[in-house]
Amino acid sequence: MGAQSRYFLISPDVQNPGRVCLWRVVRVSAVSALLPIVSICIGAPLLIYFFPELMQHLFFLNFRRMPMTDYDNVTSNGVKTAGRSFHLQGEAGRIGAWHMLPQSLADTPMSDDEMEALLGDQRYPVVLYAHGNSFDRTIAHRCELYNVLTAAGYQVVSFDYRGYGDSEGSPTEGGIVNDTRVVYDYVRMHTKENAIVVWGHSMGTGVCTRLTKELSLARNAPAGLVLESPFNNLRDAVMNHPFSIPIRWMTRGMIDRLVLNPLRSVGLVMESDERITHITCPILILHAEDDHIIPVKLGRALKEAAESSKRDVEYVEFPKTREFAHKFIYTAPELPEIVSKFVSRCRSAAASPSPSMTSSPAEPAPTATISS
Numbered sequence: 009m010g011a012q013s014r015y016f017l018i019s020p021d022v023q024n025p026g027r028v029c030l031w032r033v034v035r036v037s038a039v040s041a042l043l044p045i046v047s048i049c050i051g052a053p054l055l056i057y058f059f060p061e062l063m064q065h066l067f068f069l070n071f072r073r074m075p076m077t078d079y080d081n082v083t084s085n086g087v088k089t090a091g092r093s094f095h096l097q098g099e100a101g102r103i104g105a106w107h108m109l110p111q112s113l114a115d116t117p118m119s120d121d122e123m124e125a126l127l128g129d130q131r132y133p134v135v136l137y138a139h140g141n142s143f144d145r146t147i148a149h150r151c152e153l154y155n156v157l158t159a160a161g162y163q164v165v166s167f168d169y170r171g172y173g174d175s176e177g178s179p180t181e182g183g184i185v186n187d188t189r190v191v192y193d194y195v196r197m198h199t200k201e202n203a204i205v206v207w208g209h210s211m212g213t214g215v216c217t218r219l220t221k222e223l224s225l226a227r228n229a230p231a232g233l234v235l236e237s238p239f240n241n242l243r244d245a246v247m248n249h250p251f252s253i254p255i256r257w258m259t260r261g262m263i264d265r266l267v268l269n270p271l272r273s274v275g276l277v278m279e280s281d282e283r284i285t286h287i288t289c290p291i292l293i294l295h296a297e298d299d300h301i302i303p304v305k306l307g308r309a310l311k312e313a314a315e316s317s318k319r320d321v322e323y324v325e326f327p328k329t330r331e332f333a334h335k336f337i338y339t340a341p342e343l344p345e346i347v348s349k350f351v352s353r354c355r356s357a358a359a360s361p362s363p364s365m366t367s368s369p370a371e372p373a374p375t376a377t378i379s380s
């Protein structure tokens with residue numbers, strides 16, 4: 009009887025040393041597999057909370073550079089037209105930039121002054137390109153877009169924000185918007201009546217939306233704004249980015265306190281869905297359905313924000329079967345046609361501005377608009 013009851017008090021595993029051993033192995037490996045996952049899920053938000061600058065670096069990814077890049081030789085980077093590398097003086101130091109000619113003029117010898125003067129030639133509208141995070145203006149998919157645009161007869165000005173490429177300083181949201189403004193002002197000074205289309209990709213869409221809002225409020229909007237693979241706001245961009253998987257378990261309130269507020273404290277806001285409602289020039293949004301970095305629903309949300317405030321917005325979505333993902337929209341054979349129609353629309357909008365587009369819809373008190 010005593011032996012029998014003891015027999016049943018012991019866990020069944022103990023009767024079988026093989027199973028005990030297996031159970032331990034399973035437990036130990038489960039713990040060792042879960043431990044890193046759990047520490048990432050808890051550690052990541054704590055890191056952001058205590059070191060918002062770290063998260064800012066992860067956001068900007070400006071420390072990534074290709075070795076041996078020759079920033080001064082435009083064609084050595086895969087650009088198929090003649091171009092000039094030059095520097096502008098920003099508030100954080102030197103800003104590296106390229107001015108690339110329409111390919112039809114690639115063989116026409118031109119001095120720097122003649123190239124600058126070309127910016128005002130209305131046969132060749134200017135695209136001012138603001139790139140996404142990581143690497144710089146010399147990276148292949150960016151150069152391939154310059155090639156598509158210069159083949160279509162545009163001149164392209166591309167540059168690096170502070171802390172990227174050969175530009176000095178280190179990035180902040182306000183800082184990289186100001187740098188874009190420096191390049192815009194330079195281009196504007198030389199274009200005179202010629203059209204400038206501001207073109208942002210990915211992170212650059214947040215930059216360009218903020219800049220174009222500020223320019224719109226100052227009644228100095230560019231001819232048009234192209235947003236390639238954009239997001240609606242920082243919260244959704246962060247929460248839908250593949251890197252955010254470890255923090256997706258958190259509630260909205262926790263995300264605000266632990267992730268977004270620290271980012272706001274260092275000036276990272278990127279609220280394009282609010283800013284786009286103040287933009288007075290035509291807007292073209294391009295997004296691929298299979299974008300895995302910025303899901304297409306964020307681009308659609310930005311389009312809806314523009315539409316609901318009656319902005320002049322055109323939205324083009326490329327189906328996932330075309331596999332353009334986050335950075336291959338430039339391969340679409342119809343892209344030059346889309347851009348050309350858009351630029352014509354920008355020009356006629358500039359020639360006869362509709363009353364609703366000459367100012368922001370519900371212009372808030374000036375103090376409220378200057379802050380962002």
Ligand SMILES: *[C@@H]1O[C@H](CO)[C@@H](O)[C@H](O)[C@H]1NC(C)=O
Pocket residue numbers: 081082083084
């Ligand atoms: C720039 O790069 C191109 C292509 O690599 C090369 O042919 C050219 O000689 C270079 N120009 C200068 C000034 O080094």
Ligand SMILES: *[C@@H]1O[C@H](CO)[C@@H](O)[C@H](O)[C@H]1NC(C)=O
Pocket residue numbers: 099180181182183186
């Ligand atoms: C950017 O420009 C604004 C307005 O001129 C200025 O207040 C701000 O300090 C500048 N720099 C940064 C890093 O935001």
